[in-house]
Amino acid sequence: MxxxxxxxxxxxxxxxxxxxxxxxxKTESTDWRKNFKTTQKSPFGLFVFNNEIKDLFKNKVKRIDQTPYDYYNQNKKKPHNILVIEHEVDGESWNKILDQVSSGSDAMLIISEIPKEISDSIGYYDSQISFEDENVLKLTDTKYLNDFIKLDKFPSGRGFTYIKPNVEVLGKTVEKNNSDQANFIKAKFGKGNIYVHCEPLFITNYYLLQRGNVRYTQDIFSYLDNKETLWFVESNSKASQFFLRFILxxxxxxxxxxxxxxxxxxxxxxxAKRKQRIVPIIEPLKNTSVDFVKSIGNLYLQEGDFHDMMAKKAQYFLNKVRMDLLIDTQNLDEEFAKKLHLKTGKPTEMINEAIDLIKKGQDPYAHVMKEDLAKMNKLLDGII
Incomplete structure (x- = not known):
């Protein structure tokens, strides 16, 4: 390691x-996100509503985890109720819902942002009307005047700011510092009706568990006739396939x-820091001069031309004398031998013997043997 x-x-x-x-x-913190999930027990989940909806619709509710477009392409239904709660629905699906309503079905949309397809069809506009921390949701029908719900946690403040004459207002938002605004409407569409409530918080866990608030929810759904209700919920098929779902x-x-x-x-x-790369081993350049000399020597040795080798050795020796010792080598006489003796300090007998062998190597007619070459090489290397 x-x-x-x-x-x-x-x-x-x-x-x-x-x-x-x-x-x-750490202390447990409350998740106040508006998730509107049927499986969430957080304040703004729909766990309680999901468990109690069968009583609201007398066991005539059916949860659909397909898009309305896919479902109605595969199923032909007689007039029924359609329920959509804060659920993203594509444009084609909204058109399918409108087709069903036109044929006699009733649709209840509990959503904070009205899709353009619905808004254009029933003729109203909605917007953010306030940012108050509290408001009260009431119904306009006289038989429901005593049933209301107070929103004291993160109300959306949405309402309908423009309503056409053929649209009926069923509920309103009451605030201290603002005028009342419609939040629940009914619009006739073909043979059926479209109900739109723009404040879905009233069916979340936090508000349903407070005393007295259930009556308001019961009043809202009482506008739907006693027939089968299709509730289009978020599909959980994608989440169940996610391998990290349990971990997260x-x-x-x-x-x-x-x-x-x-x-x-x-x-x-x-x-990821840059690491030192392995330094490649570079072989140094070889001195091939020695190999060359050995090759040439072997060549002469194989040829047996000792005379020529003595001549070249003598030539190399005399050239070295001229260059290093500055002695004239034109005449190999006693004067030359004397100067060489003085410059090198070698014995006179050794120098004279070397001069004799040099002359023998320079004589083209001299008879040279291998021993002469070896002796000459030894003497000349010993002088310089």
């Missing part, structure tokens, strides 16, 4: 300990998963 790996391991362990301490000491739904596993990913990112980041 190298030093770098140990450092990474220590950092990872420290991070894990810190996160564990945070997890142990568990807070402890979710934190462990993100820590693991963070550790991998840190590991990749620190190991």
């Amino acid at each position: 190298n030093k770098t790996f140990k450092i990474y391991a220590v950092i990872f362990i420290i991070v894990m300990v810190i996160l564990a301490l945070f997890e142990v000491n 739904s568990n807070p402890a596993l979710k934190y462990a998963w993100w820590v693991l990913l963070g550790g991998l990112v840190l590991f990749i980041f620190f190991n």
Whole structure:
């Protein structure tokens, strides 16, 4: 285990300990997001409504996890109720819903943002009308005047700001500092009716569990006739196929998963630093002069031309004398021998013997043997 790996391991362990301490000491926080999910028990989920809807519709409700477009292409239905709660529906599906309403079905849309297809069909516009922290939802029908619901947590403040004469107002939003605004309307469309409520918070867990609020919800759905109701809900097929669904739904596993990913990112980041490449071994240039000389020597040795080799050795020696010792080599006489003796300090007998062998090598008619070449080479190398 190298030093770098140990450092990474220590950092990872420290991070894990810190996160564990945070997890142990943290307090549970309430999720106030408006998710409108039937499986969520958070304040603004629809878990309670999903369990109680069978009583509201006397067991005549059917949950559909297909889009209205797909469902109605596969099924032919007699007049029925259609329920859509804060659910994104594509344009083709809205057209299918309008076709069903035109044929005698009733549709109740409990959505905060009215789609253009519906708005254009029944002739009204909606917008954000206030930002008050509290408001009260009431119905305009005299038999429901005593039934209301107070929204004290994050009301959307939406309402209908323009309504055509053929649209009936069934409910309104009451605020202290603003005039009343319609929030629940009914529009005749073909043989059926479209009911639109633009404040879906009244059917969430938080408000349904408060005393007295259920009556308001019962009043809203009482406008639908006693017939089969198709509730188009969000499809969970995609979520169930997601392999991390269980991990991300568990807070402890979710934190462990993100820590693991963070550790991998840190590991990749620190190991992405430029590392020293392996230095290639470069062979030094070989001195081929020695090999060349050996090759030439072997060639002469194989040829057996000792005389020529003595001549070249003598020529090389005399050239070196001229260049290094500055002695004239034109005449190899006693004067030359004397100067060479003085310059090199070698014995006179050795110098004279070497001069005799040089002259023998220069004489083209002299008879030279291998021993002469070896002796000459030894003497000349010993002089210089």
